[in-house]
Amino acid sequence: MVGRRVAFLPRHGVSHRIPPHRIPYRANIWALKKLGVKRIVAVSAMGGLRPEYEIGDLVLPDQFIDWTRGRPSTFYDGPVVIHTSLADPFCPELRGLLLETARETDFQVHGQGTCLSFEGPRFSTRAESRVFREVLGADLLSMTLVPEVALTRELGICYATCSVVTDLDVWGKEAVQANEVTRVMEENGPRLAKLLLRVIPRIPETQGCTCGRGTRPLFSHTEKHDSSLF
Ligand SMILES: [Zn+2]
Incomplete structure (x- = not known):
């Protein structure tokens, strides 16, 4: 793209051989940082939990719930300690740019949503789906959003995700079929590419947000910790 350097990283590998629980999230985000990446526009297939969502809709989540189990989700495993604020994770x-640009396309766009990220690779049971939707108030399901989004904030990289609703999980009548998820994602590939090609030139050179500040260590490892603080 003229005037813009863009790196592309397929998180599941070029031929989709890496399952969600085996993706090297920290290595991926670290590699992007090393390349000089300042903003990440992620693209994901997600399960829709709301009746107003239709297959092929585009959702731009503004919140997430972490339902993953023990994935390494920080670059700071000690002795340097950090506590990242993710009140507004995206x-x-x-x-804003994605929303404005997506509205110019033929996507049906939803400008916000809470995405629950779970371990996978299996899909939900009907009981889990009901809990996610009715008890936890989730709007979307993803197997990859966490820890990706949290790691980017630690390194001061902006992050937003374009979520294509590929299925309605199992709260509807039909159970999710993996081949159907793949089909919907492939079908939406060209218009997702169109959206990215439109939005990238609109991203300003300098970050007009606070994401770039990253997360500062609570103490340097040479300072003594006051355990009463924790
Ligand atoms: Zn930002």
């Missing part, structure tokens, strides 16, 4: 500047 970059407001990127989300």
Whole structure:
């Protein structure tokens, strides 16, 4: 793209051989940082939990719930300790640009949503799906959003995700079929590419948000910790 350097990283590998629980999330985000990446526009297939969502709709999540189990989700495993604020986990500047641009396309767009990220690779049971939707208030399901989104904030990289609703999980009548998820994602590939090609030139050179500040260590490892603080 003229005037813009863009890196592309397929998180499941070029031929989709890496399952969600085996993706090297930390290595991926670290590699992007090393390449000089300042903003990440992620693209994901997600299960829809709301009756107003239709297959092929585009959702731009603004919140997430972490239902993963023990994935390494920080670059700081000690002795340096950090506590990242993720009250607003997605970059407001990127989300705004994506929303504005997506509305110019033929996607049916939903500008917000809470995404529950779970372990996978299996799909939900009907009981889990009901809990996610009715008890936890989730709007979307993803197997990959966490820890990707949290790791980017630690390194000061902006992050927003374009979620294509590929299925309605199992709260509807039909159970999810993996080949159907793949089919919907492939079908939406060209218009997702169109959206990315439109939005990338609109991203300003300098970050107009606070994501770039990253997360500062609570103490340097040479300082003594006051355990009463924790
Ligand atoms: Zn940002």
